[in-house]
Amino acid sequence: MRAVLVLALAALAPAAAAQSTLFDSHVHLWDGEKSLQAYEAQLKAQKLGPADFAGMWFGGPNQTLAGDTAAIRAGNDGILALAARHPRMTAVVTVHPYDGQAALDELARVVKQGARILKIHPHTQKFEADDPRVLVLVQRAGELGVIVLIDNANILPGDSEKMFNLALHAPGTKIIFAHMGGMNFRFWNTLKAARTAEGLLGDNIYFDVSAIVALVADSPVEQEFVWTMRNVGIDHILLGSDYPQFSLEQNADALNRLGLDEQELAKVRYQNANALLDNVD
Known part of the structure; x- marks a missing residue:
């Protein structure tokens, strides 16, 4: 009997481990080490x-x-140094597209130091996503093997449409659209149709569902959101928290309430992020 129990527990262990494995693709560490310690303390308190x-x-x-090139350089150095001290962390750097060659030079510099993800934000950095300088930067990131994370909360008019066009013109760059269009997530169902057009679209569009999944779970539009997730492709969706505005627990719990099957959940929780990072090594 004891042998049977041991075997049963051994069989359950991998499943339990898989359920607790998470990759948070969207963490703001505004105060460096202090923010990181607070984030990890929150995870521990929430038993994640x-x-x-x-x-x-x-x-x-x-x-x-x-x-703000000096401030950008200093911030990038700080986040890279922080990641070097914390093996579970992947550093996310930034530049400003309107800085032209200076931005391209800074991107090349941080890539040599191990940077793998570049975050840009049209709203807070005050640039237009359809500006030619943005495309130049995004294309160069792809050439350097860098993933571009770009805010897509649909704060600005035409946000998602501009993002879609950007991805069309930079097929060699892996792009993560953060927040999956916000409450304009319905737009992204167009990908299902776009993929039927031969030669139109690369396999380069990904989404994180940070914050938005916590907003739509248990809402009247929840099933539309799940439908959209499946139309854009579960393989292309990443879990995120948008810490400190939202916690990982809020987002992970909301994801669990959407009715996805265990295979889909495992992909969103960790597997997709792991595969995406492996593909840009």
Whole structure:
């Protein structure tokens, strides 16, 4: 009997481990080490255990505008140094597209230091996503093997449409659209139709569902959101928290309430992020 019990527990262990494995693709560490310690303390308090995560330094109180090249360089150095001390963390750097060659030079510099994700934010950095300088930067990121994370909360008019066009013109760059269009998530169902057009669309569009999944779970539009997730492709969706505005627990719990099957949940919780990062090594 004891042998049977041991075997049963051994069989359950991998499933339990898989359920607790998380990758948080959207963490703001505005105060460096202090923010990271607070984030990890929150995970521990919420019994989520240690999680792998992508941490960025800018946003919120840390704004980066065109011309702030010294501040951008210092912030990038800080987040890269923080990641070097914390193996579970993937550093997210930034530049400003309107800084032209200076932005391209800074991107090349941080890539040499191990940067793998570049975050840009049209609203807080005050640029237009359809500006040619943005396309130049995004294309160069792809050439350097860098993933571009770009805010897509649909704060600005035409946000998602501009993002879609950007991805069309930079097929060699893996792009994560953060927040999956916000409450305009319905737009992204167009991908199901776009993929039927031969030669139109690369396989380069990904989404994180940070914050938005916590907003739509248990709402009147929940089933539309799940429908959209499946139309854009479960393989292309990442879990995120948007910490400190939202917790990982809020987002993970909301994801669990959407009615996805266990295979789909495992992909969104960790597997997709892991595969995406492996593909840009």
